[in-house]
Amino acid sequence: MKGNIEERVYKEAMFILEKRGTVRSIASEFNVSKSTVHFDLSKRLKKLNLSLFLEVDNLLKLNLSERHIRGGEATKNKYKSKNLNKA
16 A cells, blocks of 8 residues: 555554554554554654644554563463463
């Protein structure tokens, strides 16, 4: 989805707010890199729509503060499934 960049930025912003997603989930959904999503939501969106940017920025900050929890859960589930396969 490289066509209209402004349209992509708005769609990414709405996606993250509606789905409570992460940068990684948006990148996967829109078939772009995590760097592109981060740039879209932190730089481009700020220039396009400040109030929407502030909402998205709050969610991005929340995701950042919870990142270690999601990582720990992923690791726990990985080893849990490995142990189940051994039995």
